[in-house]
Amino acid sequence: MSAVHGSAQLPPPVARNPLLHDSGLLNSTTFISDHRNETTAGTLTRAGLTIQVSFVFADPPRLSYFCVYCLNRYEIPFAKAPKVVSSVEDTALIQVLLTTEESPQYFLYRARGPNGRPSLDLLPDIHRYSQTEFLCVPLGFVSHDNRKQFVMAALSYGTWDGEYNLHTIGSNPDSTWSKKLLQVEIPNGLTAKSALIEPTKVIALGGGLLGWVDLWKGMVICDVLNPAAKAYFVPMPKLLPNNNELYGNQYSARPLRDITVSRDYIRCVEFEQVLKLRPTTVPAVTDPWDMDELQDSELAIVPPQEEEEVYDVVGWRLITWYRSLTWNGWRKGSMVHSDDLGIISLPQLGGGSCPLNEPFKNLKTASPTLSDDDVVYLLCMLQEDDQAVWIATVDTRSKSVGEVVPFSAEGTVIYDPTFIPCVLSKYLDAKSDGAQGGKRNASHVPHSRNISKWKKQRQHLSQAELEEQQPLPRLLQHSSGNRCIHQVFDVVLE
Numbered sequence: 222m223s224a225v226h227g228s229a230q231l232p233p234p235v236a237r238n239p240l241l242h243d244s245g246l247l248n249s250t251t252f253i254s255d256h257r258n259e260t261t262a263g264t265l266t267r268a269g270l271t272i273q274v275s276f277v278f279a280d281p282p283r284l285s286y287f288c289v290y291c292l293n294r295y296e297i298p299f300a301k302a303p304k305v306v307s308s309v310e311d312t313a314l315i316q317v318l319l320t321t322e323e324s325p326q327y328f329l330y331r332a333r334g335p336n337g338r339p340s341l342d343l344l345p346d347i348h349r350y351s352q353t354e355f356l357c358v359p360l361g362f363v364s365h366d367n368r369k370q371f372v373m374a375a376l377s378y379g380t381w382d383g384e385y386n387l388h389t390i391g392s393n394p395d396s397t398w399s400k401k402l403l404q405v406e407i408p409n410g411l412t413a414k415s416a417l418i419e420p421t422k423v424i425a426l427g428g429g430l431l432g433w434v435d436l437w438k439g440m441v442i443c444d445v446l447n448p449a450a451k452a453y454f455v456p457m458p459k460l461l462p463n464n465n466e467l468y469g470n471q472y473s474a475r476p477l478r479d480i481t482v483s484r485d486y487i488r489c490v491e492f493e494q495v496l497k498l499r500p501t502t503v504p505a506v507t508d509p510w511d512m513d514e515l516q517d518s519e520l521a522i523v524p525p526q527e528e529e530e531v532y533d534v535v536g537w538r539l540i541t542w543y544r545s546l547t548w549n550g551w552r553k554g555s556m557v558h559s560d561d562l563g564i565i566s567l568p569q570l571g572g573g574s575c576p577l578n579e580p581f582k583n584l585k586t587a588s589p590t591l592s593d594d595d596v597v598y599l600l601c602m603l604q605e606d607d608q609a610v611w612i613a614t615v616d617t618r619s620k621s622v623g624e625v626v627p628f629s630a631e632g633t634v635i636y637d638p639t640f641i642p643c644v645l646s647k648y649l650d651a652k653s654d655g656a657q658g659g660k661r662n663a664s665h666v667p668h669s670r671n672i673s674k675w676k677k678q679r680q681h682l683s684q685a686e687l688e689e690q691q692p693l694p695r696l697l698q699h700s701s702g703n704r705c706i707h708q709v710f711d712v713v714l715e
Contacts, residue, residue, distance in 0.1 A: 244483075244593045246612070247276075247313075247643035248284040251302045256288040260649060262330060262339035263292075268321055270298065274330055274341055278646045282598050282612040282626050285643060289317065308641055310425040311648035312362045312371070329362065332648035335369040339649070344373065345390060350398055351375075356388060361423040361431040363445055374445040376420070376433055379403070383413030385452065389445055405441055406453040408549065416441065416454040421473065424482050426546065432487075436474035442546070458542045458551045461493040476587040476636040483593035486543040488554070490589045490597050490617075493540075495559070496532040536560060536582035539589060539597060541617055555595060555617035559586075562622050567603075567611050570627045579603065581613075581622065587635045590642055596623070600635035610635060 256275050263273035271292040278285045289303045303317045311332040318325040327344045334340025347356070356375040364371045370392050377386045385403045390396050407416050418435035426432055429446030432455070439457045444450035457478075459465075464477055480489045509515065541554035559582035567577040584601040591597060595618040602610050614623030 243647035244281070244642060244644045245278055245285045245646060246281045246283075246590065246598065246640045247305060247308060247645075248286045248640045249304045250286070250639060251304060252286060252288045253290060253297055253299065253302075254288040255290045255292070260332070260339050260645075262334070262341040264328065264341045264343055266291075266317070266319065266326060266343065268319070269293075270319070272317065272328070272341070274315060274328070276645060281592065282614050282624055284612075284628065284640055285646075287313075287315075289315070291319075305641065305643075307359045307423065308643045308645060309362055309423055309431075310644060311364060311368070313643070313645060314360065314362070329371065329373075330645075331364065331368070331371065332645045333364075333368050337368075342392065345396070347373075347375075347390070347398075350388075354386070354388060354400070357420055357433070359420065359423050359433075361425075361433070361445065363425070363429050363431060365429070365446055372429075372445055374431060376403075376441065378417075381413065383407060383416045383454075385441060387443060387445065387452070401448065403441075403443060403452040406451060408454065408456065411454070411456060415439070415456065421475070422480065424480065424487070426482055426487075427485075430546075434480055436478040436480065440480075455487070455544075455546075458489055458491065461491055461538075461540065463493050463496055464491065473637075475638070477589075479589050479591045479597075479642075481591040481593070481642060483591075486545060488591055489542045489551070490591050491540050491542075492587065492589045492599070493538055494534050495536040495538055497535045499531040499533055501531075537586055539615070539617060541591075541595070541597070555620075557597075557615060557617050557620050561620040562615070565601075565613060565622055565625060567625060568627055570609055577603075585635060586613075588638045590638070590640075592642075593644075600628070600638055602635055 255273075256277070257273070258275055258277070260276040260278075261273055262275075263271055266272055273290050273292060275288045276285060277287070287305065289299075291298050298319050298321065300318045300320045300322075303315060306314045306316050306327075308314070313330040315328045315330055316325050317328060329342045329344055331340045331342075350356070354377050356377050358375070361374045362371055363374065372392070373390050375388045377388060379385050379402060383405050385405060387401045387403050388398055389401075390398045405413075405416050407413060415438065418433065418438050418441060420433035420435050420441070422434040422436070424432045424434060424440070426442065429444040429450075430442060431445055432440040432442040434440040436457065437460075440455050441452055442455060443452035457480075468474075468477070477493070478489065478491050480487065482488070536559040538559065539555075539557040541556075542551040543554050544551045559580075562581040564578050565581040565584070567579060569576060581601075584603060585605060585607075586599050586601040588600045589597045590599075595616060597615045597617055599613045599615060600610060601613055610628045611625050612628045613625045615621075616623055
C-alpha cells in the first residue's frame with residue numbers, strides 16, 4: 222500500500238518547457254492536498270463528498286504528480302492512498318477508497334472535458350456486470366463527439382482461442398453495456414492460440430482504435446466506436462535470446478519491455494542483460510596410455526561430475542522496434558549497449574555537490590520506459606535492495622546518457638516502477654507548472670448541494686477487476702553476487 226502524503230510534503234514546483242515535452246512520467250503516489258491550478262477538476266463521490274483532483278507536470282525524467290482532496294472533510298477520509306491505475310491519451314483512471322466505503326470508487330479524469338476544460342466523472346457501476354462477463358483488465362477509454370462524450374471498453378475471452386467479446390458503455394447516465402463477439406484476424410503463420418493474450422496495458426491508436434497489450438505476446442486492436450469493425454492481432458517482436466531463455470512468458474514483462482504510440486508508429490523497447498559464462502576448473506583426466514604402472518587405488522571408476530553452469534551479468538543492451546498499423550512486421554529502430562554509455566554521474570539524493578560516478582553497466586538496471594522520441598528512461602540502483610534509486614535518460618539514437626535524477630519513493634522496486642507514462646499535459650489548453658497552485662476554477666468542482674444530479678447512476682468498479690500482475694523476479698545478479706541462472710526461478714512472489 223502506498224503512503225498517504227499530507228500537503229506539507231508536496232515537492233516544490235518544477236518549471237516545465239511545454240515546447241520540449243508533451244509526454245511525461247506520472248508518479249502514482251498521491252499527495253493529499255487542497256492544491257488547485259488549471260488542471261483541477263472535481264465531482265461528487267457516492268456518499269456526496271466533493272472530491273477534487275489536480276496534476277502538477279514536470280519535464281521528464283523528473284516525475285509529475287497528482288493531488289486528491291475531499292473538500293467536505295476536516296480529517297483525511299482515505300482508507301488508502303488514491304492512485305492512477307492507468308492513463309490513456311487525455312484520460313486517467315483514478316482509484317479512491319474512502320474510510321466510509323468497503324470497496325473503491327473509480328473516477329475518470331479528462332484533461333479536456335465536454336466544455337474544453339478538465340473534468341472528473343465517477344464511473345458507472347461495472348462490478349455486477351464484470352462478475353457475470355469476466356471482463357479482462359485494464360479498461361480502455363475513447364473520447365468522441367468533440368470530447369463531449371467518452372466510451373469505456375473492456376474485453377472478455379470468447380469460447381475459442383482467438384475469440385474475444387468487446388464490451389462498451391457510454392458516459393451518458395442512461396447508457397447500458399453492449400457486447401459484441403470479435404473474430405480476431407491473425408497474421409499468416411500464427412495460430413489462434415498465439416492470439417490468446419493477458420493484457421496489462423491499453424494504448425490509444427487514434428480515432429476509436431484501442432489496443433490491449435500483452436508485452437510478452439502481442440496486442441488485440443479494434444475500433445470501439447465502430448460496431449461493424451473487425452479486430453486483429455499484432456504480435457510483439459521476438460524476444461532477445463537471454464530474455465527468452467531466462468524468463469520466457471512468465472510473470473510480468475514490464476521490467477524488460479514497454480510499448481507506446483508516437484509519431485503515428487507503435488514503438489516497442491526491450492531490455493536484456495548481457496551474460497558471460499563463468500570459467501570453471503576441470504580436473505585433469507589421466508590417460509593410461511602414458512602410464513608405466515597402474516596402482517590398484519587408481520583403478521576405481523569415478524563417475525563424471527556434472528558442473529553447474531554459472532553466468533555473470535557483464536552489462537546490458539536495449540533495442541527498439543517500430544511499426545505502422547498497415548505493415549506486416551516490425552522494423553528495427555535503435556540499439557544501445559551499456560558499453561556505449563561509459564561512466565554515468567549519479568546525483569546524491571540529499572542534493573550533495575559530489576555526484577557518484579559509476580560505469581553504467583555495473584548498475585542494477587531495469588524497467589525501460591519509452592518517451593515520444595528516441596529516448597528511454599531506465600530505473601537503476603547501485604546494489605540490490607538499495608533505497609537510492611535513479612531515473613536515467615538514454616538517447617537510443619545518439620547512444621548517450623542525458624539527465625539523471627534521483628527517485629526515492631516508499632517501496633520503490635526497479636522491477637516494478639511506481640510511475641506510468643502520461644500525455645495528459647498535451648491536451649491541456651494551459652500547461653500547469655505548479656507555480657499557480659493558488660488559483661481555483663470553481664466551475665470544475667461541483668458543490669455537494671447538487672448531490673441529486675451527481676449521484677445518479679454513479680457507483681464503483683470492483684477492486685478485483687484491477688488486480689495487478691505479479692512483477693518479474695529480480696534479474697540476475699552481477700558477478701559480485703555469485704548467482705546462478707536457475708536461482709532466478711527460485712524467487713517466491715508474495
